[in-house]
Amino acid sequence: MSEQNVPAHLDPKQSFQGLILTLQNFWAAQGCVILQPYDMEMGAGTFHPATTLRSLGPKPWRAAYVQPCRRPTDGRYGENPNRLQHYYQFQVLLKPSPENLQELYLQSLYAIGIDPKLHDLRFVEDDWESPTLGAWGLGWECWCDGMEVSQFTYFQQVAGFECSPVSGELTYGLERIACYLQDVDSIMELNFNGRQGDEKVTYADVFLQAEQEFSRYNFEQANTEMLFQHFKDAEAECRAILEAGDNGNQHQMAMPAYEQCIKASHVFNLLDARGVISVTERQSYILRVRELAKACGGAWLNTEAGGA
């Protein structure tokens, strides 16, 4: 268990980074490649190609990583204790989903200090769907003492393609879990580095100013005309890459094409936050991103890593 001789700066009960490092170590021991965050803005860890693309095709894959998530509409200028426009997800993807995935997940909770003999852990029905990714799956919200701490999904379809074999996806809401472990009421109060006194760095020290600045930018400043153009550019570039990369036999540029799809999706989120996308247009933008995701998924299935 985590208390055994773990220094404070690595202890998930005392430091936010300790929580991340413990999860990384746990999943590394399960054979996952531990990746670093993808270097693009995205709304959820699922958009990372290590999940979206790698969940397609027959080849086995195990990965775990932290992914910063950008949800411009959730920004509250740092004033809401539980809501941020930028936060972290810890994402695990195991393909094919192993038989003991639930047990592994529970062991990972134990590793971060959630003892199943003390806490009420529950798997509560959840149907997951991502209209922009053309993806859906079945699984649960995982509850700890009445709080949702993770999402657990067996992917059935991604980018419009059946998943075979099926991947198991785990998403940990890190800030929320950390608040519980550290017993604080607001994310901003979290101890980030596990030190005390002058050496202590809080979540607010790291992110409060960023929350304020990005809320201002997302809601008030973002240049919508430029963003509309960015969307069009990303969409066009994605199409162009898809066409250029197809040599008739294999696809040579599925990943660069997919990056443009990620870009289009984030630009759409920014436009949404600026309130400049009308309701009727909204649906059509989601559809346009989904079409890109589907085309990229199709291309990926025709590459070395995605193919049979």
Add this chain to the structure above:
Amino acid sequence: MPELLLELFSEEIPAGQQRRAAENLKKLITDQLVEKGVLYEGAVAHATPRRLTVHIAGLPKASQDVKTERKGPRTDAPEKAIEGFLRAAGLNSVDEAQVQSDPKKGDFYVAVIEKKGELTTDILADLLPGTIEKFPWPKSMRWGSGKLNWIRPLRAITATFGHEGEDPEIISFEVDGLKSGDTTYGHRFMAPEAIKVRRFDDYAHALEQNKVVLDFERRKEMIRADAANLAFAQNLNVIEDEGLLDEVAGLVEWPQTMMGRFDEKFLSLPEEVVITAIRAHQKCFCLRDGATGKLANHFILVSNLEAEDGGKTIVGGNERVIKARLSDAKFFYDTDLNVPLESRLSKLDNMVFHEKLGTQSARVERLVTLSEAIAKQINASTTDVTRAAKLAKADLVTDMVFEFPELQGLMGRYYAEAQGEKENVAAALQDHYKPVGPSDSVPEDLTAAAVALADKLDMLTGFWAIDEKPTGSKDPFALRRAALGVIRICLENKLDFAFDQLLAEHLKNFNLVGEADEILASLFGFIEDRLTVQMREQGIAHDVLSAVLYKNGLAKGVSLVNLVARAVELNGLVKSEQGESLVAGYRRAANILRAEEKKDGRRYQDDVDHKLFKTDDEEKLATSIEVVNEAVAANIATDDFANAIKELSSLRGPVDAFFENVLVNDEDQAVRVNRLNLLAKLRDTMHLIANFSKLEG
């Protein structure tokens, strides 16, 4: 006698599906057994979050021998036919067939096929895999590299068969690589080890030892009783919630009921907000003070664990989550109160009502116009009604309703009261959604009634305009409920006004799929159908209503109140002796007219000539009809259907006498025609009230 124990052990099954699935499984298996000639004494299904269990007792060791006869062709049938029959029946030659005689058809072949009984274990091993593979889940999934579709990953199958006191045998089969056996598992955390089971009795017992209560009802009653005891000890009462109880009992295998608290300051929130936050989002029960009946700052949670610290951590954790939820709610409430409802309206521009019906803003505009028009019809204050309609959807863009959508309407009311709206206007913000179901009351206040009617009529007109009508069991926008709401609001409040002009005008707001006239006719027909169903429940048969509707539908500008008044009176008439006789006379007249009009190829509708009457009875009937016709018309003009019917029923005597003593088809053509014209007058007079031909005998 032997019994079957089948357990399908899986990852957590959604709470709402467990019991139905277990019952389905039982039925699928027993149906197939019976079909194969295997009868049983009793079958029971059980479900927990992780298992579906079927126990079938009193099974035979083997199915009975079954003898089936298969009829063949006549003995003198062509060779080809006989050969075909032999092949199909699996016989080698006609010697193996029997010959039967039929007095009409002569001699023919019959193949008697005897099927030996099969071992029940073989039958089960044969049918169970297919039953599992093809199980009809509403939404199922695959996992790993497997091919099986199940609600969530299936992890173990226990299937045993045997007598009491004997070691049972395993019914051996495989589903997508998973082998059946006799091993199950206890509680996920308290007793995760494998358990070897034999028969149902020791299985249920072993589960209980391993912290699993198999019986759903028992889990439910345990929770109910424990909750009541915890509440009683604090002089509190649990707010009953059967739906929540069902759900919670489906989320645990070993229910542990505990009580938690929250800060009293949250009791300043509207009660419904606290209850919704705790109940819908945390699946915990709320409580009331036993003395005052006020909401208490306690809640009851049900956990799945007998924790090592007695549950302190679990209660603490739940209190924390509820505190966060209520803090959110309080934050939403306080910030919502700072923004007047009216200034939120522009945000409705960004909220879609329906793809083809525009935004909520557009809908609000329509509601204002339509409810104002309705207000004028029912003498409600147009100022209040338009104010209420304008604000009716404003709470949809408050933080509170965004977070707790089930509080729509109610929050509108609270916020409207807080900003000093008139009481009836504030109430209408909540009550315009009424009636939400058949057991819900209708708004009585005219302001709320006008907006409620506009709300529902706008939905109906809109969805009819774009041709999104309910079909069969599909009614995604709850339009049947909307139509029933319209009917109940009008009838229960006696709001006597016509829809035809109103909705024809309202229809202009939409892009029509089809012709306006046809859309309206279809919509009115739909409302009339709902009215028919509604009236039937009140003892007015459908034929009475269709008699009334014949010439007087909503499309003709007749109000619902008017239609029902006619139907009630007509119903009284047809149920009376007087009426029965009158209806019989009407039928006779109508039948004669139909036959003669057909024969003569013309319609009788001319005035009667009194000089051509040969009998007193004719004269009397003619005079009565003239008097009654005028009186009925006058009564109808003032919507006095009771008197109209009374007048009409006075025709009974003259009609009876006429048919008793007068032969319509007189030899003198002029007399005959005159009599037919007289019958036509009778028919037309009666049609002033309703089309009596629609009445069923």
